[in-house]
Each structure stands twice: as structure tokens, then as C-alpha cells.
Amino acid sequence: MNERDLDFQLIQRIQNGEQQAFTLLVKKYxxxxxxxxxxxxxxxxxxxxxAQEVFIKVFNSLPSFRGDSAxxxxxxxxxxxxAKNYLTSxxxxxxxxxxxxxEADSYDGSDALKExxxxxxxxxxxxxxxxxxxxxxxxPVELKSxxxxxELEGMxxxxxxxxxxxxxxxxxxRIYRAREAIDKQLKPLLED
Amino acid sequence: MxxxxxxxxxxxxxxxxxxxxxxxxxLDELITNKRQQAQFSRYHLVGDVMRGxxxxxxxxxxxxxxxxxxxxxQAESAQVVTPDTPVYAMKESNNIVSFAKRFSQYxxxxxxxxxxxxxxxxxxxxxxxxNEPGIEVLNTVPFGGAVAPVSLQAxxxxxKQAIKEHNERLDALLKDHQLQLQTQP
Numbered sequence: 001m002n003e004r005d006l007d008f009q010l011i012q013r014i015q016n017g018e019q020q021a022f023t024l025l026v027k028k029y030x031x032x033x034x035x036x037x038x039x040x041x042x043x044x045x046x047x048x049x050x051a052q053e054v055f056i057k058v059f060n061s062l063p064s065f066r067g068d069s070a071x072x073x074x075x076x077x078x079x080x081x082x083a084k085n086y087l088t089s090x091x092x093x094x095x096x097x098x099x100x101x102x103e104a105d106s107y108d109g110s111d112a113l114k115e116x117x118x119x120x121x122x123x124x125x126x127x128x129x130x131x132x133x134x135x136x137x138x139x140p141v142e143l144k145s146x147x148x149x150x151e152l153e154g155m156x157x158x159x160x161x162x163x164x165x166x167x168x169x170x171x172x173x174r175i176y177r178a179r180e181a182i183d184k185q186l187k188p189l190l191e192d
Numbered sequence: 193m194x195x196x197x198x199x200x201x202x203x204x205x206x207x208x209x210x211x212x213x214x215x216x217x218x219l220d221e222l223i224t225n226k227r228q229q230a231q232f233s234r235y236h237l238v239g240d241v242m243r244g245x246x247x248x249x250x251x252x253x254x255x256x257x258x259x260x261x262x263x264x265x266q267a268e269s270a271q272v273v274t275p276d277t278p279v280y281a282m283k284e285s286n287n288i289v290s291f292a293k294r295f296s297q298y299x300x301x302x303x304x305x306x307x308x309x310x311x312x313x314x315x316x317x318x319x320x321x322x323n324e325p326g327i328e329v330l331n332t333v334p335f336g337g338a339v340a341p342v343s344l345q346a347x348x349x350x351x352k353q354a355i356k357e358h359n360e361r362l363d364a365l366l367k368d369h370q371l372q373l374q375t376q377p
Contacts, residue, residue, distance in 0.1 A: 027254070
């Protein structure tokens with residue numbers, strides 16, 4: 001973790017007693033944690049509870065986190081261990097094979113959700129996903145390219161600037177404009 | 193507003209360079225400003241959806257408030273468990289308690305030992321005249337006088353008179369022994 005890393009800065013603040021900084025870590029990673037949990041937790045209703053357990057464990061363990069590895073790698077391990085403990089407590093056997101943190105990023109856990117009990121929630125979620133993906137399709141090419149290289153390929157602004165043959169400031173502006181365009185459509189849906 | 197959101201967009205990409213103070217201020221605001229936090233969540237949601245890292249039923253759920261409430265509750269309960277008494281005072285009172293406990297244990301042990309010794313003194317001095325028939329005793333008469341028979345069984349209580357007689361015999365034995373020492377060259 002380098003010092004410019006947002007996670008690193010948030011963790012430092014939490015370790016210095018600024019508890020509220022943890023809110024941002026939860027907001028940032030809750031979807032990814034839930035996505036990992038779908039591999040283990042089949043009951044939808046339990047995913048939010050187990051995800052809460054994960055973040056409580058993370059918070060309690062943060063004083064000993066030294067930053068030798070990326071925060072997400074550490075979070076991933078805690079998530080899998082918590083999920084396995086959950087399965088054991090439910091009298092079920094954890095899966096024999098694990099997926100690693102890199103595979104988990106591309107793992108589509110939606111198929112694992114067999115006990116969906118909130119059709120309205122699913123429809124709403126699909127609507128949110130559609131709005132985001134449809135808006136990206138309609139973006140001007142340079143904005144679409146910038147946000148895709150950043151979010152899907154994980155490239156730095158410098159790398160994108162090289163590929164797009166433009167200044168870093170332009171990359172920064174394009175990514176921001178792409179996000180704003182999507183957010184304009186997304187915000188009303190989430191504020192309902 | 194635009195500048196703030198653009199900075200926020202740059203911040204979540206870890207791309208703010210050489211603006212440490214600015215970044216710190218931005219984080220300060222982000223930690224306290226709910227509107228910016230919502231913006232932060234939505235920006236991350238866009239990335240999560242693009243990468244397919246979302247669960248359908250979870251997109252709309254924000255567990256951050258529940259998590260923070262549990263953390264606060266946890267901190268409060270930890271404070272309740274922690275006593276106001278300073279640690280050094282606790283240690284001192286613990287020492288006093290352990291000393292008293294140990295002292296009482298010694299006192300009980302000493303009392304029991306004392307009773308056992310007294311009982312054995314009293315019961316191991318059978319009166320000759322009170323020997324019951326049928327009890328096997330080893331009758332040994334040492335030089336200088338008679339001594340009470342030895343027995344592993346002491347089924348009767350000794351009278352004060354018997355103890356007195358025993359003491360008198362013992363005194364006589366000692367005097368005799370001293371006289372012998374004086375007469376030797």
C-alpha cells in the first residue's frame with residue numbers, strides 16, 4: 001500500500017482514533033464483500049448480516065493491520081473466513097475449493113442466490129444496473145474509453161493518458177465527466 | 193461543487209498528487225459530509241456494476257450505518273466493563289484480598305494441626321489401670337521406671353490423673369538421669 005492510497009489514509013485515521021473514517025471503507029467495499037459472500041451464503045437474508053460481521057471483524061482487527069498487503073486482500077481473507085464460520089454455525093460444510101481475491105472480482109455470484117425472497121428488490125437492482133450500463137453505452141467515445149480503462153482495466157491516469165494520447169488532466173476530467181453523467185441518471189433512483 | 197466532485201473522483205482513483213494538505217482537507221470533509229459520502233458510494237457503485245461485483249439484492253442496501261452503530265455499541269459496552277478504579281488501586285486491593293485469603297488458609301491449617309496434636313497427646317496416654325482386656329499392647333518397661341504401654345489403638349479417653357502420673361514419672365526419670373551424669377567421672 002502506498003501513502004497515496006485512499007485505503008491507507010483511511011486506515012491511518014481509524015488507527016489514530018477517527019472511527020468515522022471506517023464508514024467510507026464500508027461504503028467502498030460492501031458490494032464486493034456481498035459478492036464474495038454469495039459463493040458461501042445461499043440465503044439472501046443472511047448476506048447483509050454476515051457482511052456486517054465481516055466489517056465488525058475488520059474494524060476490530062485494524063489496530064494490528066500493518067499494510068504489508070493490500071487492504072482488499074486482507075479484507076477478502078476475513079470475508080472468506082467469516083463465511084466459512086457462518087456455514088459451520090449453520091451445520092453446513094464449507095466448499096472444498098476457494099476462489100482467490102483476483103477470481104472473486106470477476107465471480108458472478110448472482111446464480112448462487114437460490115432463495116430470493118424479494119422480487120421487488122431484484123427488479124429495482126436490475127433497474128439500477130441497467131441505468132448505469134445503458135448510460136455508459138450512450139457516453140461520448142472519449143468518456144466511455146476513459147471510464148472503461150479506469151474501472152475495468154484498473155489503469156492509472158498516466159497509463160490512460162499514454163493510450164489516449166492526451167494530458168493527464170484531460171483524463172482526470174473525462175473520467176469525472178463520465179461519472180457525473182452516470183450519476184445524474186443514478187441519483188434519482190437511489191434517493192427514492 | 194463541480195471542483196469538489198472532481199476532486200472526489202480523483203481521490204477515489206488515488207490520483208491526487210502533491211496536494212497532501214488538499215487531500216487531507218478533502219478527506220476531512222468526506223468523513224463528515226453525508227452528501228459527499230452518498231456521492232462517494234454512487235461513484236464506487238458505478239465501478240462495482242461495471243466489473244460485475246454486485247449482488248442483485250444488495251445494490252440498494254447500505255450497511256454502513258448498522259456497522260457503525262454496532263461499533264459504537266461495542267465501544268460503549270467496553271467502557272461499562274472497564275471500571276473507574278485505577279489499575280494500581282485494583283492491584284493493591286487484589287494484593288490485600290490475596291493476603292487475607294492466604295492468611296486465613298494458614299490459620300485454618302494451623303488450627304487443624306493444633307487440634308490434631310492436642311488430641312494425639314491426650315489419646316496416646318492410656319492409663320494403665322484403664323487398659324481394656326483384649327487390646328494388644330507392647331509392654332516395655334525401660335530402665336528407671338514404668339512407662340505406659342504402647343498401642344496403635346487408643347479407644348478410651350485419658351483422665352487428667354493419668355496425665356499427671358505420667359508427668360511425675362517423666363520428671364523422676366529426668367532427675368535420675370541428671371544424678372547419673374553428676375556421679376560419673
